[in-house]
Amino acid sequence: MSDNSPIIMWFRRDLRLSDHPALTAACQSGRPVIPLFIHDAQSEALGAAPKFRLGLALGCLGETLADKGSRLILRRGDALEVLREVIETTGAGAVYWSRLYDPAAIDRDTKVKETLKDNGVEACSFAGHLMFEPWTVETKTGGFYKVFTPYWKAVRGRDVAAPLATPSDIPAPPNWPESAALDDWQMDAEMQRGRDVVRPYVRLGEAAAQARLGSFMAHIVEGYDESRDMPGEDGTSALSENLSLGEISPTQCWHAGQRAMQEGKRGAETFLKELAWREFAYHLMYHTPRILDQNWREEWQAFPWNEDERRVEVLAWKQGRTGVPFVDAAMRELQVTGRMHNRGRMIVASYLTKHLMCHWRIGQKWFEEHLIDWDPANNAMGWQWAAGSGPDATPFFRIFNPDTQLDRFDKGRDYTRRWIAEGRAKPGDEALAYFDAIPRRWGRSPEDDYPDPIVDLSEGRERALDAYRNRDF
DNA sequence: AGGAGCTTGGA
DNA sequence: CCAAGCTCC
Numbered sequence: 001m002s003d004n005s006p007i008i009m010w011f012r013r014d015l016r017l018s019d020h021p022a023l024t025a026a027c028q029s030g031r032p033v034i035p036l037f038i039h040d041a042q043s044e045a046l047g048a049a050p051k052f053r054l055g056l057a058l059g060c061l062g063e064t065l066a067d068k069g070s071r072l073i074l075r076r077g078d079a080l081e082v083l084r085e086v087i088e089t090t091g092a093g094a095v096y097w098s099r100l101y102d103p104a105a106i107d108r109d110t111k112v113k114e115t116l117k118d119n120g121v122e123a124c125s126f127a128g129h130l131m132f133e134p135w136t137v138e139t140k141t142g143g144f145y146k147v148f149t150p151y152w153k154a155v156r157g158r159d160v161a162a163p164l165a166t167p168s169d170i171p172a173p174p175n176w177p178e179s180a181a182l183d184d185w186q187m188d189a190e191m192q193r194g195r196d197v198v199r200p201y202v203r204l205g206e207a208a209a210q211a212r213l214g215s216f217m218a219h220i221v222e223g224y225d226e227s228r229d230m231p232g233e234d235g236t237s238a239l240s241e242n243l244s245l246g247e248i249s250p251t252q253c254w255h256a257g258q259r260a261m262q263e264g265k266r267g268a269e270t271f272l273k274e275l276a277w278r279e280f281a282y283h284l285m286y287h288t289p290r291i292l293d294q295n296w297r298e299e300w301q302a303f304p305w306n307e308d309e310r311r312v313e314v315l316a317w318k319q320g321r322t323g324v325p326f327v328d329a330a331m332r333e334l335q336v337t338g339r340m341h342n343r344g345r346m347i348v349a350s351y352l353t354k355h356l357m358c359h360w361r362i363g364q365k366w367f368e369e370h371l372i373d374w375d376p377a378n379n380a381m382g383w384q385w386a387a388g389s390g391p392d393a394t395p396f397f398r399i400f401n402p403d404t405q406l407d408r409f410d411k412g413r414d415y416t417r418r419w420i421a422e423g424r425a426k427p428g429d430e431a432l433a434y435f436d437a438i439p440r441r442w443g444r445s446p447e448d449d450y451p452d453p454i455v456d457l458s459e460g461r462e463r464a465l466d467a468y469r470n471r472d473f
Numbered sequence: 474a475g476g477a478g479c480t481t482g483g484a
Numbered sequence: 485c486c487a488a489g490c491t492c493c
Contacts, residue, residue, distance in 0.1 A: 229474090346474065385474085397493040398475045405475090461476080465493055 005093030006032040006173040008086060010079075011072070012105075014098040014128050014246035015061045016206040017170075019163035022096040022126035027167035034090060034173050035065055038083070039076040039185055042104055046374075048190035049338050050244075053202065053372040055187025057245045060205035062182065070170040074180040080112050086177050087121060095121065098128035098246070101282050102376045103289040131160050131250050132279050134286035144287040146391040151280050152273060163252045193335055193370075197437040201337040202241070202372060209242035213256055221260050224267025228274075231330070231341035232414030237271065241339065241373035243278065250275055281377035284391060291390070292380045293361065299473035300389035305359035313356045316454050317348070318366055319442050320419075320434070323453035326402040326410065327351045329419035332434040336419070338372030343409050349386030350400040355460030357467060360387035396468050399461050422450035 007026040014020060026033045037058055046054060062072035075082045083095055095116055100109065109125065116123040127133060132155050137145060145151035188195050203212060216237045220227065227235025242248045253275055260268035284291055295301055308314070316322045320331035330344025340348070345367075352363045360383040367379055384390025388398075410416055419434065421427035427446055435446055 342474090350475090394474065395493085399493090400474095401476060458477095468493070 005091050006034050007094040008092045009033050009035045010097040011037045015057045016247050018166040019249040019252050021128050022098050024164045026096050032171045032173035036073045038079050040079045047369040049370045049372045050374040052188045052191050056204050068170050089177050096124045099125045101286045134283045148280050148392050152276050160254050192439050194437045197433050198338045206247050209248035217256050217260050221267045222265045225270050229343055229409050231343045232410050244373045244375045281381040285377040295389040296384050296391050297389050302473050306357050307359045313454055321451045323451040324402045325416040326406050329416045332419040334370050335437045336433045347400050347402050353387040354399045354464040355455050421446040422448050
């Protein structure tokens with residue numbers, strides 16, 4: 001008996017058509033494919049910027065599918081209930097998806113899989129979000145890696161299957177289920193700051209991501225070793241926002257990086273390493289999901305982190321008016337573009353957790369609300385790395401001096417000039433865009449004087465070191 | 474993926 | 485006087 005019932009392709013954070021194992025398998029079956037996105041509790045819970053960015057991505061994926069004679073069906077509600085409805089109305093006999101690794105997704109997907117199978121519906125999960133499934137990377141003693149370098153040594157030589165082509169045909173079902181209208185979901189509604197300011201900075205969709213990967217490999221990767229540390233330069237891949245939603249796959253990036261390495265491009269290996277850091281973050285989240293909301297090194301529970309979000313110093317940090325140019329530039333870049341250069345992320349995180357002695361969770365939450373490239377694993381690992389509470393973290397006493405960092409990584413002041421308008425005769429458009437992006441109630445104007453430092457850098461440093469010296473663990 | 478303070482060995 | 489090296493946080 002040949003089963004020609006439709007397969008539901010349940011899209012989540014894999015919003016592309018190329019190198020998509022689940023979609024490829026569905027198309028190769030010869031059965032009709034129903035692409036579906038479900039706006040459920042988990043996408044509802046996203047921060048403002050990630051939700052806004054997801055809305056854009058869904059629109060783009062819908063268009064791409066329509067170009068191929070297919071559709072993206074949008075439904076809202078509990079994932080399992082929606083799947084059952086769609087199965088009911090279309091006679092679908094299978095649901096395919098790409099695996100996710102955060103605990104909430106794992107819980108949901110496990111329950112969905114069990115229930116569907118109990119009801120005689122085929123439920124198949126595929127790889128695609130990662131190159132190395134977290135349970136396939138083990139130390140010699142059978143544990144998981146807690147330090148990046150040995151993790152890197154364990155994975156760098158692995159075969160990563162060649163990327164899959166875009167399916168030439170996505171067979172349509174005889175009748176399409178109903179779909180919600182994306183506009184009705186208003187996924188940009190929570191963007192307090194100007195979404196129109198952020199929008200031009202978004203690199204949206206699969207085609208744009210591929211184009212960026214190409215130009216990165218052609219022009220940037222050669223000098224990536226140094227350029228990636230210079231926030232004033234276009235020296236990174238800047239593909240995080242696309243990787244986050246699966247508009248490009250890590251496998252595609254990996255193979256491009258391997259080719260660049262064979263061509264002798266100097267920075268190629270460093271790029272591969274950065275891709276491995278992303279895998280490592282997922283590896284850690286899978287094996288220790290508490291990394292998402294608790295000190296990974298539990299003894300840090302006893303550290304006197306300040307958890308009061310209402311402190312004026314915290315507000316100044318959030319609003320990019322600490323009076324420390326590197327910190328403020330980076331925080332304003334976040335407001336305007338929804339992204340932040342990695343050097344900036346390290347500096348603002350070090351400043352918040354050390355000079356201001358704030359709990360890293362406060363910064364983590366702020367990023368979760370504002371980053372259009374937000375990723376649960378990377379964000380948690382990054383913050384705990386900077387704070388010193390994480391696995392393979394920077395020691396707490398390693399405190400970045402944001403002014404010294406300026407001389408090392410923004411020597412020509414391109415970056416700080418780009419983002420800070422106050423005190424300048426003719427601020428550029430991007431520096432001014434910050435004042436359009438931020439909520440009006442912040443009461444900031446480009447005519448203001450640039451603020452004095454809220455905390456003296458050496459006093460802040462000494463205060464943090466004192467706390468570290470006096471810790472009782 | 475640091476910084477600061479100090480020593481040392483050479484201009 | 486200063487860069488490089490070392491140590492501690």
